[in-house]
Amino acid sequence: MLLALCPAALGQKIPLAVGQQFQPPALTLLDGTPVDWQRLRGNILLLEFWASWCPFCARQNPLLDRFYREHQSRGLEVITISLDKTKDAALGYMKKGGYAFKAGMATEDWTAIYRQRQGLPQVFVIDRLGKIAAIEVREMMEEDIRELARFL
Numbered sequence: 001m002l003l004a005l006c007p008a009a010l011g012q013k014i015p016l017a018v019g020q021q022f023q024p025p026a027l028t029l030l031d032g033t034p035v036d037w038q039r040l041r042g043n044i045l046l047l048e049f050w051a052s053w054c055p056f057c058a059r060q061n062p063l064l065d066r067f068y069r070e071h072q073s074r075g076l077e078v079i080t081i082s083l084d085k086t087k088d089a090a091l092g093y094m095k096k097g098g099y100a101f102k103a104g105m106a107t108e109d110w111t112a113i114y115r116q117r118q119g120l121p122q123v124f125v126i127d128r129l130g131k132i133a134a135i136e137v138r139e140m141m142e143e144d145i146r147e148l149a150r151f152l
Helices: 055-074 087-097 108-115 142-151
Strands: 044-050 076-082 102-105 122-126 132-137
Touching: 044 055, 055 076, 055 087, 055 142, 076 087, 087 102, 132 142
Parallel strands: 044 076, 076 102
Antiparallel strands: 044 122, 122 132
């Protein structure tokens, strides 16, 4: 069962669905900056759950980073959420990969969203109107990442 990306929905187990309005909980990036979700409206947002110990994430994230670098000028934003136990693990992973996309640490609300689906990585595509356009709960191969261009 999937949950809505909305703090009020977390306790109610409202199913998450494509076409649903995206209402995320607060998120602070690894650099301490809070995410301004309203500012991101009008862009395509890829939201990914990952962990430094996840081998599937280690294969997917370089592809996601390349896609982001190629398409950020077209209004693509990528924000990722680390499920690592420590901020240092997440920071080390981001530095080692040289990733341009932004990352934050999972809070209790974000962890509750992640736990409704098993497996990493998880990617949510949020359209320019703030609605969920797609959900992927598995490793995305290079051709899968390239297909995300259809949302731009």
